[in-house]
Amino acid sequence: MVQFLKRLLAIFHGSAHKPSKRDGVADSEQIARYIFTKKHFSVDRGIIRPAAYMPAPNGEASVFRISNLAEKEIWDIGHKYVAGPSGRTLHARGDTSAVTISETGLEIIPETTPHPLHANIVNWPTEKDKQKMLAVEIANEATLVTP
DSSP: OHHHHHHHHHHHTTSOOOOOTTTTOOTTOEEEEEEOOGGGEETTTTEEOGGGGOOOTTSOEEEEEOTTOOHHHHHHHIIIIIIHHHTOOOOEEEEEEHHHHHTTTOEEEEOOSSSTTEEEEEOOOSSHHHHHHHHHHHHHHOEEEOO
């Protein structure tokens, strides 16, 4: 009913309503960003560098929803669905809560290809310096996890 009213209101205002693709990603969920470049983290300092969260040229940053998964399952997803198909080596991951990302003004939208728990961080600004500022905010709150 609420969605219907939102759509009706959008039409009334002269624009079509786009349903939120973030539906289904709760702020309490844990989100993992797989890291394939050693330059994107420091084990000695226990940090993830902001570059690890920068969006791809398509304006999205690929992540996985990992709440309620065992460590082995999280790493298996990274190896099987990300590292393997891309031919890259999985070195680490950054774990954070969805609320950390949403508080920056970015959105997490489910994108169930190649895996049902895959999602993308979207709505990045086009300016690189603004993207970096948001990546800094996320990286500062993320936890480095290594195999």
